Amino acid sequence: MDTTDITRGTTAGTIEGPRGLAGVVVTETELGDVRGREGFYHYRQYSAVELAASRTFEDVWHLMFRGALPAGPAERAAFAAETAALRPLPGAVREALPALARATAPSGPLAGLRTALSLLGASAGFRPVYDLDPEHRAQDALAACAAVPTLLTALHRLGQGLEPVEPRADLPYAANYLYMLTGEEPDPVTARAVEQYLVSTVDHGFNASTFTARVIASTGADVAACLTGAVGALSGPLHGGAPSRALDTLDAIGTADRIGPWIRERVLAGERIMGFGHPVYRTEDPRSRMLRGIAQQFGGPLVDFAVEVERQVEEILAELKPGRELHTNVEFYAGVVMELCGIPREMFTPTFCAARVVGWGANILEQAADPKIIRPAARYAGPTPPQPVPLPG
Numbered sequence: 485m486d487t488t489d490i491t492r493g494t495t496a497g498t499i500e501g502p503r504g505l506a507g508v509v510v511t512e513t514e515l516g517d518v519r520g521r522e523g524f525y526h527y528r529q530y531s532a533v534e535l536a537a538s539r540t541f542e543d544v545w546h547l548m549f550r551g552a553l554p555a556g557p558a559e560r561a562a563f564a565a566e567t568a569a570l571r572p573l574p575g576a577v578r579e580a581l582p583a584l585a586r587a588t589a590p591s592g593p594l595a596g597l598r599t600a601l602s603l604l605g606a607s608a609g610f611r612p613v614y615d616l617d618p619e620h621r622a623q624d625a626l627a628a629c630a631a632v633p634t635l636l637t638a639l640h641r642l643g644q645g646l647e648p649v650e651p652r653a654d655l656p657y658a659a660n661y662l663y664m665l666t667g668e669e670p671d672p673v674t675a676r677a678v679e680q681y682l683v684s685t686v687d688h689g690f691n692a693s694t695f696t697a698r699v700i701a702s703t704g705a706d707v708a709a710c711l712t713g714a715v716g717a718l719s720g721p722l723h724g725g726a727p728s729r730a731l732d733t734l735d736a737i738g739t740a741d742r743i744g745p746w747i748r749e750r751v752l753a754g755e756r757i758m759g760f761g762h763p764v765y766r767t768e769d770p771r772s773r774m775l776r777g778i779a780q781q782f783g784g785p786l787v788d789f790a791v792e793v794e795r796q797v798e799e800i801l802a803e804l805k806p807g808r809e810l811h812t813n814v815e816f817y818a819g820v821v822m823e824l825c826g827i828p829r830e831m832f833t834p835t836f837c838a839a840r841v842v843g844w845g846a847n848i849l850e851q852a853a854d855p856k857i858i859r860p861a862a863r864y865a866g867p868t869p870p871q872p873v874p875l876p877g
Contacts, residue, residue: 605708614704
């Protein structure tokens with residue numbers, strides 16, 4: 485049993501951590517890491533950016549779930565077929581989606597996804613990971629991850645007054661996602677650009693949503709419960725809700741002659757410039773660098789304007805906030821790339837979710853193997869107890 489030291493206001497034996505647990509190591513993981521001072525992050529032993537440049541989404545999914553990249557074409561094809569077969573939704577979930585889409589339309593597909601995932605887990609008979617062996621945990625995680633793009637695109641289309649588009653097993657993950665979103669098979673260049681974005685955002689250390697998924701997994705809850713909590717964390721504008729807001733910044737600036745005055749006014753007012761800065765990176769975000777390159781392959785006025793905004797913002801931030809390394813983060817060019825690929829802005833964060841769900845799934849499986857529940861302490865800062873309870877008035 486914990487004992488409380490009243491004079492310190494803490495639990496005996498605890499360690500004081502910084503706000504937000506910044507820099508606090510809470511466990512070990514084999515899934516990857518972020519080295520912020522180097523501007524580098526990896527999935528298992530491979531550079532995530534190199535994987536995005538050379539591998540498919542299914543390859544990286546295999547790496548995260550099964551510990552290694554596919555050994556060859558046969559294993560790659562088998563895993564792609566296995567996950568593609570899990571894309572269709574159970575009948576009970578499909579029947580509930582129209583009403584769910586109507587109810588959550590003002591908030592968007594992520595709000596609907598939270599309820600849809602809970603329904604999926606119940607309909608598919610997901611059991612607490614505490615009660616399952618590793619094979620059955622992995623089966624549940626695969627099924628949930630495969631269904632998320634189908635759920636997101638169906639909720640979006642229903643919210644727009646359109647019928648959902650059934651998944652196609654013959655299309656790769658990214659191309660199928662775009663097909664379900666638009667109803668048209670994407671061209672290879674667009675599909676590959678989106679795939680590279682998806683690969684680059686599968687995992688990123690112990691971010692807020694991943695940590696949330698692991699906390700829930702540590703209680704032994706089912707996979708759907710873990711993912712539902714992660715989606716809730718991702719929906720926050722300080723986490724996954726920023727790509728469209730970064731693009732909104734470009735719209736608000738409007739023209740190149742307004743960049744300097746617009747940015748200066750907001751920095752001096754203490755406002756945050758969406759798409760700039762990161763809690764971990766102290767140099768350029770490698771994801772932003774990669775996505776900038778993808779955007780520049782498309783070219784055009786939006787890309788040229790984004791590059792110029794980036795240049796001037798970094799100069800102004802260096803002048804007004806000397807000594808701080810503030811660069812574009814993944815959201816800035818992610819918004820540009822998704823806009824160029826025809827993804828509507830209300831689907832920017834859901835698209836991020838369609839990638840990150842695989843990272844969450846891998847983290848859930850890793851955490852489920854550890855029987856220790858995650859249960860930190862808090863330092864009490866209220867009135868000194870115990871005080872007499874007042875008599876009823």
